[in-house]
Amino acid sequence: MATHKLLILPGDGIGPEVMAEVEKVVAWFGKQGVAAFETERGLVGGSAYDAHGEAISNGDMALAQAADAVLFGAVGGPKWADVPYSKRPEAGLLRLRKDLGLFANLRPAICFPALAAASSLKPEVVEGLDILIVRELTGGVYFGEPKEIVTLEDGQQRAVDTQLYTTSEIERITRVAFELAKTRRNKVSSAEKHNVMRSGVLWKQVVTRVHKAEFPEVELEHVLADNCAMQLVRWPKQYDVIVCDNLFGDILSDVAAMLTGSLGMLPSASLGAEDPATGKRKALYEPVHGSAPDIAGKGAANPIATISSFSMALRYSFKAIEAADMLDKAVTNVLASGLRTADIKSDNTHVVGTAAMGDAIIKELQHLAG
Ligand SMILES: NC(=O)c1ccc[n+]([C@@H]2O[C@H](COP(=O)([O-])OP(=O)(O)OC[C@H]3O[C@@H](n4cnc5c(N)ncnc54)[C@H](O)[C@@H]3O)[C@@H](O)[C@H]2O)c1
Ligand SMILES: CC(C)[C@H](C(=O)O)[C@@H](O)C(=O)O
Ligand SMILES: [Mg+2]
The missing domain is CATH 3.40.718.10 (Isopropylmalate Dehydrogenase)
Structure with missing residues (x-):
């Protein structure tokens, strides 16, 4: 079974809340034997600034360079509005993109x-x-x-x-x-x-x-x-x-x-660019949204953007196409069942929090696995 090194950077605001749900999904696919995922965790954004005085430390950058894929939550927030420009939370994300050479950002809608x-x-x-x-x-x-x-x-x-x-x-x-x-x-x-x-x-x-x-x-x-x-x-x-x-x-x-x-x-x-020798490329998977300070800490954030970013990791970094299709299907089915986080609610749907949405996706994965 292939071993993949993941660096998990939850970041700030809702970043850690949505990433906790992704970690459940990673663990589930690990248990299913899709691959062995070796995970490390690091700090980025305001949380890294609070700990190291930088938006990402050299140590965490080295872990990112060594990882097969980086899973990124979100950075930023009003708490860091007055930090020096070069140390603002967003600088951590920009350094990751630049230093890892991540020139191609695929954003499916x-x-x-x-x-x-x-x-x-x-x-x-x-x-x-x-x-x-x-x-x-x-x-x-x-x-x-x-x-x-x-x-x-x-x-x-x-x-x-x-x-x-x-x-x-x-x-x-x-x-x-x-x-x-x-x-x-x-x-x-x-x-x-x-x-x-x-x-x-x-x-x-x-x-x-x-x-x-x-x-x-x-x-x-x-x-x-x-x-x-x-x-x-x-x-x-x-x-x-x-x-x-x-x-x-x-x-x-x-x-x-x-x-x-x-x-x-x-x-x-x-x-990043594919290394012709190994066929591998540097990669970071990130939701398009930010740290959503207005809803952070309320357990209300939608984890689907970050969970679907892991589906892209399965597809683009690990060539685990069946697993990626299965995760996409699980998300589709959970939404079809009427479960919603508050941001996507409509009439006759059932609104749940971040963790309950993550749990429902795991339960559906379990169901699809038979
Ligand atoms: N990749 C990143 O880390 C990233 C991306 C965009 C913005 N930011 C940063 O985030 C901070 C806040 O920026 P902003 O408010 O302009 O953008 P934002 O994306 O954080 O939020 C915009 C709106 O969308 C909502 N929203 C975002 N993600 C959501 C989710 N998963 N579930 C439910 N609702 C969600 C928020 O509640 C808010 O009302 C800023 O510091 C900004 O620089 C970071
Ligand atoms: C946080 C910020 C640096 C980032 C960007 O502007 O690229 C964000 O808005 C995004 O869309 O990923
Ligand atoms: Mg943006």
Whole structure:
């Protein structure tokens, strides 16, 4: 049986609450003999700052480098509003992404049949929705230099962030998007703003070139990112795979979350390049949502985004496709049975807390295993 090293980083706010449910799922699959999961735990975000004065320690970074997959909860919260910028909780997540080279962030937005009524959009707009946002994760305005606030001679301050992309950064994320589209409905929509940004001009050129040279059989369309946000709300089913830069991907994926009913439903996989020698890649699995300070500590958070992120780990890191399908089915069935956390409640459903939702998913896994 394969052994997989997992580093669990629960983080802050609802992070530890939702991660506790994932740990039940990991233990269940371990017991089933899908794989032997060796788990270690670390600190990230505000909890790491409180313990070490950094948003992630070098020791925990070394564990992340050595892990087959990192399972990440969420970071941030009002408690750390005044810590120095370089030590803010979110810096821990950004360091993980950058230092592990996790350039490809896959954010699937699937509307479960039982949840069409939980979306703030009309059911016919979201029923059957299955789109994938492929977000570039280690470049763009998140990391470009200079990034600073300087004081000018006249006493004003000036803030600068730099949007920066190179050809190879765009090429590699484009290839990920096209490869994934081939396994789906064979269409890529590339979102940028070439009408305003030089990085958008280069993005469009490179995507066009990679398409023509390597993936002519896949349908490609270019869409301005602001229009893409509007189209996602108007008629999202026109999309299959959307590829975009780091900042547009951040925003478009929060929009996509509401199509599925709640931010608490959207999982994600952050992947590095495949090592040709071992076939392995660095990977971190994280829900799209944050630490939700407004509901933290209440046992009310939806654990499905984080549980489904582990399903992506089974699929992308451990090639345990049957196990991943089974976990997805368990989530679908539990939702179909009418169980809901508060964020996805609708008429005639039964609202439960975080732990009860996790337990119901385990019970359904047990049922599916026979
Ligand atoms: N990956 C991450 O760690 C991550 C992602 C986004 C935001 N953040 C951080 O989280 C903090 C709060 O940010 P925010 O409030 O803008 O975004 P958020 O995602 O934490 O919350 C937005 C809204 O969605 C709800 N929500 C989020 N996840 C939920 C879940 N699993 N179940 C039920 N409801 C859920 C919250 O209650 C809140 O009303 C900030 O410090 C931000 O930087 C972290
Ligand atoms: C917490 C923050 C750094 C992060 C981002 O902006 O990438 C979050 O919003 C996300 O979507 O993963
Ligand atoms: Mg975000």
